[in-house]
Amino acid sequence: xxxxxxxxxxxxxxxxxxxxxxxxxxxxxxxxxxxxxxxxxxxxxxxxxxxxxxxxxxxxxxxxxxxxxxxxxxxxxxxxxxxxxxxxxxxxxxxxxxxxxxxxxxxxxxxxxxxxxxxxxxxxxxxxxxxxxxxxxxxxxxxxxxxxxxxxxxxxxxxxxxxxxxxxxxxxxxxxxxxxxxxxxxxxxxxxxxxxxxxxxxxxxxxxxxxxxxxxxxxxxxxxxxxxxxxxxxxxxxxxxxxxxxxxxxxxxxxxxxxxxxxxxxxxxxxxxxxxxxxxxxxxxxxxxxxxxxxxxxxxxxxxxxxxxxxxxxxxxxxxxxxxxxxxxxxxxxxxxxxxxxxxxxxxxxxxxxxxxxxxxxxxxxxxxxxxxxxxxxxxxxxxxxxxxxxxxxxxxxxxxxxxxxxxxxxxxxxxxxxxxxxxxxxxxxxxxxxxxxxxxxxxxxxxxxxxxxxxxxxxxxxxxxxxxxxxxxx
Amino acid sequence: xxxxxxxxxxxxxxxxxxxxxxxxxxxxxxxxxxxxxxxxxxxxxxxxxxxxxxxxxxxxxxxxxxxxxxxxxxxxxxxxxxxxxxxxxxxxxxxxxxxxxxxxxxxxxxxxxxxxxxxxxxxxxxxxxxxxxxxxxxxxxxxxxxxxxxxxxxxxxxxxxxxxxxxxxxxxxxxxxxxxxxxxxxxxxxxxxxxxxxxxxxxxxxxxxxxxxxxxxxxxxxxxxxxxxxxxxxxxxxxxxxxxxxxxxxxxxxxxxxxxxxxxxxxxxxxxxxxxxxxxxxxxxxxxxxxxxxxxxxxxxxxxxxxxxxxxxxxxxxxxxxxxxxxxxxxxxxxxxxxxxxxxxxxxxxxxxxxxxxxxxxxxxxxxxxxxxxxxxxxxxxxxxxxxxxxxxxxxxxxxxxxxxxxxxxxxxxxxxxxxxxxxxxxxxxxxxxxxxxxxxxxxxxxxxxxxxxxxxxxxxxxxxxxxxxxxxxx
Numbered sequence: 001x002x003x004x005x006x007x008x009x010x011x012x013x014x015x016x017x018x019x020x021x022x023x024x025x026x027x028x029x030x031x032x033x034x035x036x037x038x039x040x041x042x043x044x045x046x047x048x049x050x051x052x053x054x055x056x057x058x059x060x061x062x063x064x065x066x067x068x069x070x071x072x073x074x075x076x077x078x079x080x081x082x083x084x085x086x087x088x089x090x091x092x093x094x095x096x097x098x099x100x101x102x103x104x105x106x107x108x109x110x111x112x113x114x115x116x117x118x119x120x121x122x123x124x125x126x127x128x129x130x131x132x133x134x135x136x137x138x139x140x141x142x143x144x145x146x147x148x149x150x151x152x153x154x155x156x157x158x159x160x161x162x163x164x165x166x167x168x169x170x171x172x173x174x175x176x177x178x179x180x181x182x183x184x185x186x187x188x189x190x191x192x193x194x195x196x197x198x199x200x201x202x203x204x205x206x207x208x209x210x211x212x213x214x215x216x217x218x219x220x221x222x223x224x225x226x227x228x229x230x231x232x233x234x235x236x237x238x239x240x241x242x243x244x245x246x247x248x249x250x251x252x253x254x255x256x257x258x259x260x261x262x263x264x265x266x267x268x269x270x271x272x273x274x275x276x277x278x279x280x281x282x283x284x285x286x287x288x289x290x291x292x293x294x295x296x297x298x299x300x301x302x303x304x305x306x307x308x309x310x311x312x313x314x315x316x317x318x319x320x321x322x323x324x325x326x327x328x329x330x331x332x333x334x335x336x337x338x339x340x341x342x343x344x345x346x347x348x349x350x351x352x353x354x355x356x357x358x359x360x361x362x363x364x365x366x367x368x369x370x371x372x373x374x375x376x377x378x379x380x381x382x383x384x385x386x387x388x389x390x391x392x393x394x395x396x397x398x399x400x401x402x403x404x405x406x407x408x409x410x411x412x413x414x415x416x417x418x419x420x421x422x423x424x425x426x427x428x429x430x431x432x433x434x435x436x437x438x439x440x441x442x443x444x445x446x447x448x449x450x451x452x453x454x455x456x457x458x459x460x461x462x463x464x465x466x467x468x469x470x471x472x473x474x475x
Numbered sequence: 476x477x478x479x480x481x482x483x484x485x486x487x488x489x490x491x492x493x494x495x496x497x498x499x500x501x502x503x504x505x506x507x508x509x510x511x512x513x514x515x516x517x518x519x520x521x522x523x524x525x526x527x528x529x530x531x532x533x534x535x536x537x538x539x540x541x542x543x544x545x546x547x548x549x550x551x552x553x554x555x556x557x558x559x560x561x562x563x564x565x566x567x568x569x570x571x572x573x574x575x576x577x578x579x580x581x582x583x584x585x586x587x588x589x590x591x592x593x594x595x596x597x598x599x600x601x602x603x604x605x606x607x608x609x610x611x612x613x614x615x616x617x618x619x620x621x622x623x624x625x626x627x628x629x630x631x632x633x634x635x636x637x638x639x640x641x642x643x644x645x646x647x648x649x650x651x652x653x654x655x656x657x658x659x660x661x662x663x664x665x666x667x668x669x670x671x672x673x674x675x676x677x678x679x680x681x682x683x684x685x686x687x688x689x690x691x692x693x694x695x696x697x698x699x700x701x702x703x704x705x706x707x708x709x710x711x712x713x714x715x716x717x718x719x720x721x722x723x724x725x726x727x728x729x730x731x732x733x734x735x736x737x738x739x740x741x742x743x744x745x746x747x748x749x750x751x752x753x754x755x756x757x758x759x760x761x762x763x764x765x766x767x768x769x770x771x772x773x774x775x776x777x778x779x780x781x782x783x784x785x786x787x788x789x790x791x792x793x794x795x796x797x798x799x800x801x802x803x804x805x806x807x808x809x810x811x812x813x814x815x816x817x818x819x820x821x822x823x824x825x826x827x828x829x830x831x832x833x834x835x836x837x838x839x840x841x842x843x844x845x846x847x848x849x850x851x852x853x854x855x856x857x858x859x860x861x862x863x864x865x866x867x868x869x870x871x872x873x874x875x876x877x878x879x880x881x882x883x884x885x886x887x888x889x890x891x892x893x894x895x896x897x898x899x900x901x902x903x904x905x906x907x908x909x910x911x912x913x914x915x916x917x918x919x920x921x922x923x924x925x926x927x928x929x930x931x932x933x934x935x936x937x938x939x940x941x942x943x944x945x946x947x948x949x950x
Contacts, residue, residue, distance in 0.1 A: 149624060150698065150701065151701060154705065154708040154712075155708070155712055203694065206694065211690075219682075220627075223625065225627070226625065229627045230629065233630070233770060236748035240716070240746040272714075273711035
């Protein structure tokens with residue numbers, strides 16, 4: 001192909017690809033991540049040429065990784081001068097990826113990625129941009145797919161790199177590396193070269209430098225296209241399955257106080273494929289991702305749900321716990337439950353408002369006439385007590401060993417623990433249920449039952465009204 | 476591992492695997508396909524050792540391929556003597572795979588597979604067996620998965636070899652080739668070696684001999700396990716998707732006279748992943764398989780369903796056609812429609828029965844009194860005509876150019892073709908609709924309308940009753 005032909009051919013293909021995946025809408029502002037290498041230099045050049053048609057504003061961002069000494073600095077200079085020649089704003093962040101990686105126990109690859117995307121998002125917010133364009137190409141995609149295959153991934157990995165994911169767009173994802181190199185040459189660009197790309201200690205580099213040539217020579221000259229086509233078919237399948245999982249989640253799970261409650265009878269009606277995916281989905285809802293959870297762990301969790309019994313616990317990596325409770329399984333992060341269960345105790349001001357747990361809840365108290373009781377029993381977060389039978393001071397706190405309670409209507413005290421067991425209150429919730437207590441006994445298990453010892457009856461004159469409200473405010 | 480350890484270890488694992496996939500039930504008879512190589516020799520030995528526990532009867536079958544001259548004959552002798560030593564019946568088929576392959580335009584690999592499975596099934600029926608055990612192992616599975624990846628397959632290919640498929644069971648599918656070799660050695664067997672397995676002109680052999688060693692050396696020493704684990708996860712996903720497709724098929728497709736009628740509004744409610752799979756499923760229902768249909772063809776069909784218009788046709792490979800008709804798309808094999816549309820014409824005996832198309836249908840006629848008409852108009856396959864207005868002889872036939880028809884209630888003749896268009900009868904059906912005709916005109920479009928020219932009215936005396944019945948018998 002002649003120089004101008006390759007330029008317009010790539011530009012047209014990218015234009016169609018942007019339209020196909022609705023990457024850029026007219027009037028939008030786009031951060032373009034540019035390393036100075038061939039891919040991102042070509043990306044910037046292509047987007048620049050399409051800027052009018054797209055009606056988009058471009059802003060360049062570059063991270064100088066501090067990894068290749070003088071070369072790294074020259075990369076930044078190259079990007080800045082390219083952007084300036086094009087009349088675009090350019091933002092550069094200088095950082096020390098190796099130190100960051102060491103500090104956070106990450107590989108340099110991972111650390112670089114985190115720092116880059118953080119910076120791009122920062123510029124995105126600062127300049128009011130709509131999305132971030134990065135320069136992955138078709139060969140990168142094939143390499144990613146192979147990487148997942150070699151590690152034995154599920155469908156999620158086999159779908160490869162997505163054209164659009166959240167605020168990230170990848171306009172070059174359907175262009176081959178060969179075409180990108182030809183494009184750079186035809187455009188008279190002399191992009192920077194990152195020689196660490198040839199370092200065979202990275203698996204991705206070995207895939208690019210050794211495996212793909214080996215496969216195209218011995219098996220399939222169009223291996224990159226075949227892999228990418230496979231990923232297209234699979235990504236539709238994967239999308240459909242994800243949709244089914246979201247429906248299953250709505251039907252059989254609710255998340256309550258950071259604890260996912262899975263309804264077992266509903267779960268059992270699901271196909272095994274959806275069960276596995278639903279468990280992974282629950283974990284990623286609780287944790288933000290399910291990266292540290294492997295196939296084996298999901299199998300353990302499946303077996304536990306099938307065979308475990310009430311009270312038995314399952315510990316998984318990444319602080320994840322599962323606990324059976326009748327026809328439910330509770331799945332949660334231990335740290336979240338630990339925070340919920342931390343001991344707390346506040347003396348209640350009567351009358352007045354008592355703020356509980358950094359303002360997450362408030363307990364209001366006042367003394368009223370018996371005739372002013374309006375909504376007797378209608379509300380689990382309001383209680384009326386015979387003020388003359390209550391031994392002040394009273395407290396709002398969570399349970400302690402030895403707590404005693406005489407549920408209203410019963411004929412004697414029992415251990416609070418026994419009350420919880422009788423009422424089938426799951427163990428994980430027991431430490432976080434707020435209680436109203438005197439120095440002698442529990443007066444009210446908030447949300448559940450009052451004590452018989454302070455109940456309002458015909459002889460009551462003064463009434464203590466307590467109202468418990470969660471604020472949803474958690475700092 | 477010591478000799479006895481490897482024997483019992485493999486036997487135990489195979490036993491669990493057979494149970495897990497419910498491969499063999501007590502009292503069943505199993506055909507074991509034995510080539511004489513290490514895999515199938517080990518399979519026979521393992522099944523023999525488990526025969527008591529399984530309570531199964533074993534029958535050995537061997538195909539002598541006529542491909543490796545004297546060696547091939549010795550393979551057969553080896554299998555026969557092994558079976559006889561074990562006291563088992565053994566059936567051997569001698570054949571000439573290369574000639575068969577040439578004759579049917581197949582590769583020798585394909586031809587061998589067809590001949591083998593045909594023979595195994597023949598023995599299976601002859602001896603009243605329940606299933607056929609074949610000796611694929613874990614490495615074969617990994618190789619198959621890679622084969623599909625290299626060709627750019629969809630999920631269907633990535634699931635690899637199934638432990639059970641129809642009447643085929645694969646008890647060794649979870650045992651590695653290394654373990655099988657060790658098993659043979661420990662059992663004192665000296666199985667036959669097929670040196671064509673080292674021929675690098677077969678892609679599968681290149682995968683085994685070059686690619687897997689390359690991958691385990693450079694990327695993942697447990698590549699076989701990783702691939703197989705991946706296929707397990709994917710096969711659950713695939714099974715679930717297949718289930719969804721079967722449901723979608725029931726909802727939005729019916730097959731009528733070898734023509735699949737796809738209801739477009741229903742089709743459009745489906746996720747793209749299901750749409751693709753449904754189309755492939757329809758084709759395999761019509762054709763027996765969808766092997767010759769590639770990704771690209773399904774995409775063409777998707778676009779045609781989305782954008783095509785009434786009357787326009789789409790031709791796909793393997794004789795498959797699609798044709799729009801209002802809110803439906805007809806998908807069919809051209810050959811099937813061609814057979815349905817072949818010209819036919821039979822003179823009707825009055826009174827009497829006229830057999831149509833090799834007995835696929837029968838037309839009964841008789842003359843009755845007008846007062847004997849019982850079910851006027853209630854049945855589309857019965858017609859009453861004024862016998863005195865009919866010009867005999869009359870025929871049952873399909874349409875011919877120039878046919879004329881005056882539908883009952885209309886005020887003049889029109890071309891039959893126009894009638895079909897007005898009634899929105901899809902083109903593909905028009906050639907196969909049976910007609911009753913005199914030498915002058917069409918008297919009855921069976922299943923649709925009568926002619927006005929011979930309708931029964933107050934002046935009618937003698938009535939011709941015609942009854943059309945399909946027999947469902949198609950030779």
